[in-house]
Amino acid sequence: MPLDLEQLLDLYRDMWLVRAFEFGLEREFKKGTVPGMLHTGVGQEATQAALAAHLEKTDCFFPDHRCHGLNALAQERHAGTGQRIMAELFGRATGVCGGKGGSLHSADPSVGNFGDNAVEGSFMATVLGVALAWKMRRQPRVACCVIGDGTVGRGEFHESLNLAATWKLPVLYACVNNGYAISTPVGEAHASANIVDLARGYGLPCVQVDGNDIELAYAAVEQAVAHIRAGHGPYFLEFKTWRWQGLFSGEFRPAAEVRYWKDEHDPLKLARQKILATGRAAEAAVDQIEAEAKAQIERWIQFAIASPMPGSEKATANVYVGWEAASR
Amino acid sequence: MTAPTAPARTRTFVQALTEALDLMMAEDENVYLLGEDIGRMGGDFGVTRGLFEKYGAERVRDTPLSEAAIVGTAVGSAMVGMRPVAEIMFADFLGECYDQLVNNAAKLHYMFDGQFKAPIVVRTACGGGFGGGPHHSQSVEGWFLNVPGLVIVGPATPADAKGLLVASIADDNPVLFLEHKALYRVKGPVPEGKYAVPLRQAAVSRPGRDLTIVAYLKMTPEALAAAEVLAKDGIEAEVIDLRTLRPWDTDTVLSSVRRTGRAVVASEAPRMGGLAADVSATIAEECWSDLKAPVGRVGALDTPIPFSLVLEKIILPGRDQIVQAARQVLGAQPVA
Numbered sequence: 001m002p003l004d005l006e007q008l009l010d011l012y013r014d015m016w017l018v019r020a021f022e023f024g025l026e027r028e029f030k031k032g033t034v035p036g037m038l039h040t041g042v043g044q045e046a047t048q049a050a051l052a053a054h055l056e057k058t059d060c061f062f063p064d065h066r067c068h069g070l071n072a073l074a075q076e077r078h079a080g081t082g083q084r085i086m087a088e089l090f091g092r093a094t095g096v097c098g099g100k101g102g103s104l105h106s107a108d109p110s111v112g113n114f115g116d117n118a119v120e121g122s123f124m125a126t127v128l129g130v131a132l133a134w135k136m137r138r139q140p141r142v143a144c145c146v147i148g149d150g151t152v153g154r155g156e157f158h159e160s161l162n163l164a165a166t167w168k169l170p171v172l173y174a175c176v177n178n179g180y181a182i183s184t185p186v187g188e189a190h191a192s193a194n195i196v197d198l199a200r201g202y203g204l205p206c207v208q209v210d211g212n213d214i215e216l217a218y219a220a221v222e223q224a225v226a227h228i229r230a231g232h233g234p235y236f237l238e239f240k241t242w243r244w245q246g247l248f249s250g251e252f253r254p255a256a257e258v259r260y261w262k263d264e265h266d267p268l269k270l271a272r273q274k275i276l277a278t279g280r281a282a283e284a285a286v287d288q289i290e291a292e293a294k295a296q297i298e299r300w301i302q303f304a305i306a307s308p309m310p311g312s313e314k315a316t317a318n319v320y321v322g323w324e325a326a327s328r
Numbered sequence: 329m330t331a332p333t334a335p336a337r338t339r340t341f342v343q344a345l346t347e348a349l350d351l352m353m354a355e356d357e358n359v360y361l362l363g364e365d366i367g368r369m370g371g372d373f374g375v376t377r378g379l380f381e382k383y384g385a386e387r388v389r390d391t392p393l394s395e396a397a398i399v400g401t402a403v404g405s406a407m408v409g410m411r412p413v414a415e416i417m418f419a420d421f422l423g424e425c426y427d428q429l430v431n432n433a434a435k436l437h438y439m440f441d442g443q444f445k446a447p448i449v450v451r452t453a454c455g456g457g458f459g460g461g462p463h464h465s466q467s468v469e470g471w472f473l474n475v476p477g478l479v480i481v482g483p484a485t486p487a488d489a490k491g492l493l494v495a496s497i498a499d500d501n502p503v504l505f506l507e508h509k510a511l512y513r514v515k516g517p518v519p520e521g522k523y524a525v526p527l528r529q530a531a532v533s534r535p536g537r538d539l540t541i542v543a544y545l546k547m548t549p550e551a552l553a554a555a556e557v558l559a560k561d562g563i564e565a566e567v568i569d570l571r572t573l574r575p576w577d578t579d580t581v582l583s584s585v586r587r588t589g590r591a592v593v594a595s596e597a598p599r600m601g602g603l604a605a606d607v608s609a610t611i612a613e614e615c616w617s618d619l620k621a622p623v624g625r626v627g628a629l630d631t632p633i634p635f636s637l638v639l640e641k642i643i644l645p646g647r648d649q650i651v652q653a654a655r656q657v658l659g660a661q662p663v664a
Binding site (some may be wrong): 314 | 359388391392394396397399400401402403405406407408409410414427428431432437438439440441442443444445447476477479499500501528576635640
């Protein structure tokens with residue numbers, strides 16, 4: 001079912017927030033103001049906007065390493081504090097984890113963000129527990145984990161799908177298949193390049209969707225979430241997409257492939273075409289959405305840069321609950 | 329909920345553990361159990377026997393052979409307020425869920441700046457001496473000693489088994505709860521009702537003035553047996569049972585060694601990189617001026633554990649090695 005114009009415009013704004021967030025971050029990273037490592041989700045904005053649109057703050061999601069955008073959207077939507085995700089990536093005291101988590105460990109349970117685990121796929125085991133607790137308490141909530149195609153190789157992938165299906169747990173598996181695990185093509189690493197083929201054997205609904213078409217992605221998440229909330233057990237969604245970020249040393253993928261995904265199948269261009277095709281939105285208004293999103297991200301970056309570094313007492317805080325960390 | 333008030337009855341180590349689980353499950357519906365064959369079968373060693381019938385399949389959950397999923401499920405449910413007790417059938421299998429314990433449970437509270445906690449207990453059967461072979465006999469505490477955020481508990485008596493398990497379930501930190509297989513059938517006085525043995529507190533199992541023997545798990549009864557042998561020669565050894573292995577109770581150990589001036593540290597694990605090394609080093613650092621001899625250290629030979637009981641006996645330490653180490657420490661001349 002096609003989305004109405006209002007919904008499309010909202011999602012378009014969210015997608016631009018994600019892209020501007022990542023571009024701004026990349027710029028700052030190159031300047032040296034963002035420490036550590038950086039994995040961006042440029043090209044995968046539609047999946048993140050679709051997930052953010054359907055997950056409530058009483059649900060939970062475990063974001064993967066390219067989910068800065070999803071983290072920021074959830075933070076902004078449920079708490080009005082998207083800038084705290086940016087500050088976390090800058091390692092500042094105002095970040096959601098006070099700067100102790102960073103890009104790979106941002107969490108805020110008050111908006112449903114249960115945090116990334118930088119050992120890809122580990123949280124596929126953790127998500128089972130959240131879902132089990134909610135099932136035991138008869139709470140119709142969705143426990144979501146966002147994984148990449150590379151994570152399919154982890155044992156936890158199989159342990160998780162098996163147990164979620166066996167126990168009928170309310171888990172939404174959102175698999176973002178962007179074609180590569182760092183440099184390894186999905187088809188060379190797994191028995192099928194279509195992850196749904198591998199998941200199907202566990203007996204849960206498995207749906208593959210064009211992850212760059214916001215309408216299709218939105219509808220797929222909507223259907224999955226409804227299935228889970230109705231108590232029908234887990235659901236596996238595979239978003240076919242592509243990441244713009246190449247390797248650290250540069251682009252390694254065929255030129256025709258790059259051209260297709262960046263020029264012809266860019267989720268933002270596709271969304272913009274859909275909006276204009278309604279005939280009810282002026283081009284200037286659509287441009288305005290993009291400009292506003294970029295300006296908002298610049299404000300977030302300024303907030304992060306102006307924020308204090310964590311106090312030294314934080315270095316040894318919260319090692320144990322209720323105990324001081326050992327001094328030696 | 330600390331000191332026991334009810335009279336003690338004689339119970340096995342396994343029965344003491346079952347009592348602790350039963351009491352905690354009856355009191356708090358957030359406490360639930362999961363693991364392989366813990367339901368109808370009651371666990372490989374019978375620790376969960378009777379609980380499936382009493383609390384049902386929802387709270388005593390049989391799982392597939394998925395150790396990562398078992399501990400991951402425990403962690404995730406603890407993140408939203410449950411208090412899971414997971415059973416990993418043999419400690420040797422902890423490699424399958426190492427990441428969940430080390431990178432997930434132990435770091436959650438810190439890396440998310442206190443927003444989450446992981447009050448889980450992972451019970452597991454460790455230790456050798458029964459011909460279990462290389463993958464059913466190991467002492468694994470050394471694998472986890474270097475992990476800030478994790479608590480490691482290892483009881484040596486039935487009474488402590490119950491009280492420490494109660495305390496571990498009530499504690500808000502992730503606890504790796506080691507149960508030595510050779511102790512499971514040991515009987516001892518176990519107080520009735522609920523009581524907690526505080527974590528991070530060692531016990532003086534036998535007072536003495538001539539030297540301090542620090543032990544834990546099965547080395548505690550071995551150290552007590554060694555103290556009996558030494559007593560025949562008029563040597564009074566003080567035996568300290570660590571009970572919590574990480575973080576361990578430096579106060580009790582160091583104050584004892586300051587008094588006796590001599591120490592032996594006994595562990596069933598290989599000496600390299602083990603808990604005995606950490607205790608010995610700490611004694612050397614903190615008690616240098618009180619020491620009359622170098623610290624003695626007892627551990628397994630630096631080998632995997634073989635199946636043959638004859639070979640296993642060569643490798644694992646016991647009473648005799650502790651006596652020998654004690655005599656060596658006692659015979660050493662004080663540093664001038």
